[in-house]
Amino acid sequence: MKYLIVYAHPEPKSLTGHLKDRAVGALTAAGHDVVVSDLYAMGWKAVADGDDFPVRDRGAPLNYGYASKEAYAAGNQSTDIAEEQRKLLWADVVVLQFPFWWYGMPAIMKGWFDRVYAYGFAYGVGPHGGAQWGKRFGEGILLGKRAMVAMTVGGRMSHYGPRGVNGNIDDLLWPIHHGLLFYPGLTVVPPAVFYEVNKATPDAVESMAQAYIRRLLDIEAAESIAFRSQNGGDYDELQVLKPEHGDDRIGHALHQSGTPFVSNTFLGVLGDYTPRHISPTSRDAA
Amino acid sequence: MKYLIVYAHPEPKSLTGHLKDRAVGALTAAGHDVVVSDLYAMGWKAVADGDDFPVRDRGAPLNYGYASKEAYAAGNQSTDIAEEQRKLLWADVVVLQFPFWWYGMPAIMKGWFDRVYAYGFAYGVGPHGGAQWGKRFGEGILLGKRAMVAMTVGGRMSHYGPRGVNGNIDDLLWPIHHGLLFYPGLTVVPPAVFYEVNKATPDAVESMAQAYIRRLLDIEAAESIAFRSQNGGDYDELQVLKPEHGDDRIGHALHQSGTPFVSNTFLGVLGDYTPRHISPTSRDAA
Numbered sequence: 001m002k003y004l005i006v007y008a009h010p011e012p013k014s015l016t017g018h019l020k021d022r023a024v025g026a027l028t029a030a031g032h033d034v035v036v037s038d039l040y041a042m043g044w045k046a047v048a049d050g051d052d053f054p055v056r057d058r059g060a061p062l063n064y065g066y067a068s069k070e071a072y073a074a075g076n077q078s079t080d081i082a083e084e085q086r087k088l089l090w091a092d093v094v095v096l097q098f099p100f101w102w103y104g105m106p107a108i109m110k111g112w113f114d115r116v117y118a119y120g121f122a123y124g125v126g127p128h129g130g131a132q133w134g135k136r137f138g139e140g141i142l143l144g145k146r147a148m149v150a151m152t153v154g155g156r157m158s159h160y161g162p163r164g165v166n167g168n169i170d171d172l173l174w175p176i177h178h179g180l181l182f183y184p185g186l187t188v189v190p191p192a193v194f195y196e197v198n199k200a201t202p203d204a205v206e207s208m209a210q211a212y213i214r215r216l217l218d219i220e221a222a223e224s225i226a227f228r229s230q231n232g233g234d235y236d237e238l239q240v241l242k243p244e245h246g247d248d249r250i251g252h253a254l255h256q257s258g259t260p261f262v263s264n265t266f267l268g269v270l271g272d273y274t275p276r277h278i279s280p281t282s283r284d285a286a
Numbered sequence: 287m288k289y290l291i292v293y294a295h296p297e298p299k300s301l302t303g304h305l306k307d308r309a310v311g312a313l314t315a316a317g318h319d320v321v322v323s324d325l326y327a328m329g330w331k332a333v334a335d336g337d338d339f340p341v342r343d344r345g346a347p348l349n350y351g352y353a354s355k356e357a358y359a360a361g362n363q364s365t366d367i368a369e370e371q372r373k374l375l376w377a378d379v380v381v382l383q384f385p386f387w388w389y390g391m392p393a394i395m396k397g398w399f400d401r402v403y404a405y406g407f408a409y410g411v412g413p414h415g416g417a418q419w420g421k422r423f424g425e426g427i428l429l430g431k432r433a434m435v436a437m438t439v440g441g442r443m444s445h446y447g448p449r450g451v452n453g454n455i456d457d458l459l460w461p462i463h464h465g466l467l468f469y470p471g472l473t474v475v476p477p478a479v480f481y482e483v484n485k486a487t488p489d490a491v492e493s494m495a496q497a498y499i500r501r502l503l504d505i506e507a508a509e510s511i512a513f514r515s516q517n518g519g520d521y522d523e524l525q526v527l528k529p530e531h532g533d534d535r536i537g538h539a540l541h542q543s544g545t546p547f548v549s550n551t552f553l554g555v556l557g558d559y560t561p562r563h564i565s566p567t568s569r570d571a572a
Contacts, residue, residue, distance in 0.1 A: 010336060011348040047296075064296060102396075105396075111394075
């Protein structure tokens with residue numbers, strides 16, 4: 001299979017960098033093709049602005065969405081944007097690997113989506129109006145491919161549980177899972193989330209690497225998150241979920257058929273959540 | 287009062303830019319002090335990396351959090367970061383104004399938080415361990431100040447309602463409201479969310495501007511979102527909400543006392559959600 005790992009960390013010697021290296025090694029050894037978009041190493045331009053459209057009239061007011069539509073349709077996007085789109089079309093599996101900073105992805109990765117997800121490529125595709133609202137959420141250009149979030153978290157799992165103070169990790173990942181990955185058609189599998197990474201012992205790091213590799217190698221057979229298809233009949237003409245669905249639920253669980261997904265049941269590589277001391281060696285690698 | 291508007295849009299002639307200009311004009315006319323951090327105009331550095339620490343040893347592996355802790359404590363942060371921290375300390379009210387791109391803030395604004403929220407300034411403050419997990423979520427350096435999100439959205443309100451296909455707007459804003467604003471002590475008031483901005487008529491734009499100004503002028507008296515205080519007794523030693531609270535709730539509503547907040551009841555400036563055509567004039571301003 002063909003794996004694209006979109007990776008963002010400023011330090012190659014970090015735990016995130018180590019897990020990425022281990023993943024690339026194991027996938028390659030198993031005969032898979034792997035491409036890494038190492039956003040920091042590439043000097044990825046994070047900020048969406050008028051410079052993204054080489055042939056656009058600079059004197060006209062910029063509507064970024066419409067400018068991206070015109071550039072995508074005309075084939076004159078920035079070369080860095082077009083190249084990332086080609087990688088997405090090439091891949092069977094898309095992995096987002098990043099440290100969880102302030103309850104989201106680092107700015108450089110958000111800027112990857114802001115710029116690569118052009119109008120006409122990732123959104124604004126297909127008929128709009130009536131009961132049809134374009135090819136998204138179950139349709140789209142990346143349909144048939146799989147996606148997974150892999151991220152390192154400084155805090156404890158208990159803080160991210162169903163009643164944890166930070167909010168449930170599944171609530172925090174909803175904008176990414178549904179809004180960024182499911183939106184253009186990707187099938188999303190449960191995330192690989194590694195907690196308390198600043199306190200990880202060498203044994204814990206090894207457990208994380210093995211768990212991550214296992215998840216990547218098994219991704220084709222993994223049970224995916226059963227998000228509802230927008231145009232599959234579950235939503236009405238205003239794209240509101242019909243009353244017969246999910247009356248027993250609130251929040252994003254509404255938008256899943258079957259038993260709602262709870263990602264923390266897939267994790268637990270550190271085993272327990274008692275306080276740990278920060279060791280000088282693991283601190284440098286965090 | 288002193289208002290800091292952190293503003294991110296690549297086009298000054300955009301609707302977002304227009305609403306910002308109207309807000310600045312009305313607040314100033316009412317006798318308030320206003321400072322705008324216009325991130326695009328400032329050429330704000332979005333990407334958190336080793337260049338943020340002028341006196342750090344470049345040969346050592348970078349742990350961004352620890353490097354920010356040392357630079358903050360030693361008073362040798364990047365000048366752009368220190369200046370934004372000063373603005374936050376100066377302000378009584380912090381407003382985040384941005385277009386909702388891919389279910390979150392533009393990368394340049396995420397990078398403002400990634401860089402300005404230094405260890406020792408916004409997090410890692412106060413005692414950790416036992417039942418105390420630092421000054422956050424109800425305590426912190428920005429305690430006593432108020433914050434509001436003001437954002438423009440391309441989609442329809444129905445798509446962002448409690449059962450809308452994009453997810454409830456309150457679910458999507460949870461990482462920002464709780465994780466970015468409430469975290470260092472800010473009191474969060476309901477957001478000003480403007481939908482279908484690409485289709486807005488001049489009358490709708492005027493309604494939006496007046497609603498936004500009203501919200502800003504009334505912010506001191508506005509009912510805030512009643513997020514629970516981390517160290518106020520509602521959470522146990524693992525920072526899990528105690529069983530006696532919120533048994534009738536799931537998701538982020540758990541983390542509010544009283545009746546959970548529903549932001550869409552505060553909106554509705556466009557009045558209805560039937561399809562509208564895109565006019566050439568409004569299209570340029572979107």
